[in-house]
Amino acid sequence: MENAVGATVGVERYSFLGPAGTFTEAALLQVAPDASHLPMPDVITALDAVRRGDADRAVVPIENSVEGGVSATLDALTSGDPLVVVGEALVEISFVLVAAPGTRLADVRHVATHPHAWAQCRGTLARLIPGVQHVPATSTAAGAALLAEHVADGGDDDSTGSGELGFEAALVAAHSAASYGLEVLAEGVEDNRGAVTRFVVVARPGVVPPRTGADKTTLLVHLPHNDAGSLLTMLEQFAARGVNLSRIESRPIGDALGRYAFSIDAEGHLADERVTATLQGLHRVCPFVLFLGSYPRADRATTAVAVGTSDESFVAAQTWVEGLRRGLS
Numbered sequence: 001m002e003n004a005v006g007a008t009v010g011v012e013r014y015s016f017l018g019p020a021g022t023f024t025e026a027a028l029l030q031v032a033p034d035a036s037h038l039p040m041p042d043v044i045t046a047l048d049a050v051r052r053g054d055a056d057r058a059v060v061p062i063e064n065s066v067e068g069g070v071s072a073t074l075d076a077l078t079s080g081d082p083l084v085v086v087g088e089a090l091v092e093i094s095f096v097l098v099a100a101p102g103t104r105l106a107d108v109r110h111v112a113t114h115p116h117a118w119a120q121c122r123g124t125l126a127r128l129i130p131g132v133q134h135v136p137a138t139s140t141a142a143g144a145a146l147l148a149e150h151v152a153d154g155g156d157d158d159s160t161g162s163g164e165l166g167f168e169a170a171l172v173a174a175h176s177a178a179s180y181g182l183e184v185l186a187e188g189v190e191d192n193r194g195a196v197t198r199f200v201v202v203a204r205p206g207v208v209p210p211r212t213g214a215d216k217t218t219l220l221v222h223l224p225h226n227d228a229g230s231l232l233t234m235l236e237q238f239a240a241r242g243v244n245l246s247r248i249e250s251r252p253i254g255d256a257l258g259r260y261a262f263s264i265d266a267e268g269h270l271a272d273e274r275v276t277a278t279l280q281g282l283h284r285v286c287p288f289v290l291f292l293g294s295y296p297r298a299d300r301a302t303t304a305v306a307v308g309t310s311d312e313s314f315v316a317a318q319t320w321v322e323g324l325r326r327g328l329s
């Protein structure tokens with residue numbers, strides 16, 4: 001909640017991709033266990049709640065180690081009133097297949113879950129249940145909650161909970177499987193063990209979180225011009241200042257075929273001289289640069305600083321040139 005000058009007072013309100021039981025809720029419990037938790041049906045609604053001031057912050061998924069970027073989040077973050085990333089959290093991902101009590105694996109033909117969850121389990125499920133089909137749900141927990149509700153309402157005549165619902169099983173987070181009153185048909189159904197999803201904490205622009213020495217800066221950049229080497233020209237702005245990238249992916253700009261923006265996470269903080277110099281370089285050569293926040297890394301990995309790219313090196317170089325301009329040698 002905010003007072004008249006925009007400062008947060010009382011218990012902070014966090015919107016998130018709900019309902020209770022999602023991986024996103026697990027991320028929220030890491031970053032703000034005591035906040036007021038506001039479940040939303042999708043990422044766009046969670047972010048818009050922050051834009052409108054109905055929530056102080058949002059927690060949304062942005063990147064998975066197996067399935068890659070969450071395009072709904074990448075796009076919703078950069079369209080509409082400005083938002084910035086102020087933190088991140090990492091959650092280990094493991095899925096279980098749940099169904100109405102009494103259901104056998106052989107009864108399952110359709111599985112409800114979030115598309116990103118399906119993409120991480122489809123190989124294993126196809127082996128377990130040949131011909132199995134995906135029924136998209138707004139989140140893992142939303143699919144399981146629908147199934148649990150259906151069972152609680154008496155289910156179908158055949159007692160497997162399928163029929164009018166359109167699916168007989170749901171893929172959910174292992175940590176929340178017990179909360180639905182459903183039966184676990186298979187555990188650890190993910191195709192890749194040890195998968196991790198990265199979540200971001202999003203707020204309206206304001207004060208940038210202080211530099212910790214283990215930070216990331218998120219940007220959206222359009223390429224300088226549409227000819228040979230334009231991607232290189234953009235990337236050189238980072239390389240020349242010793243700024244490493246931890247993520248870069250293209251998203252269609254949306255106005256014409258073949259026009260792409262680049263969503264980038266760079267190692268370092270806006271307060272680092274080399275990051276400031278990189279942003280200045282991007283501003284000079286790119287037609288559009290959107291700053292989406294500098295924030296502490298969830299893994300606390302300290303940023304490596306290459307020779308000649310420390311704050312001291314940048315300041316010493318600037319002082320030297322200023323001296324030259326004043327006629328010193």
Ligand SMILES: O=C(O)C(=O)C[C@]1(C(=O)O)C=C[C@@H](O)C=C1
Pocket residue numbers: 017021022023024025061064070093114116117138139140141173197
């Ligand atoms: O459906 C959920 O439980 C979510 O929190 C969403 C989501 C995602 O969008 O990637 C989060 C983590 C998993 O990788 C699968 C689904």
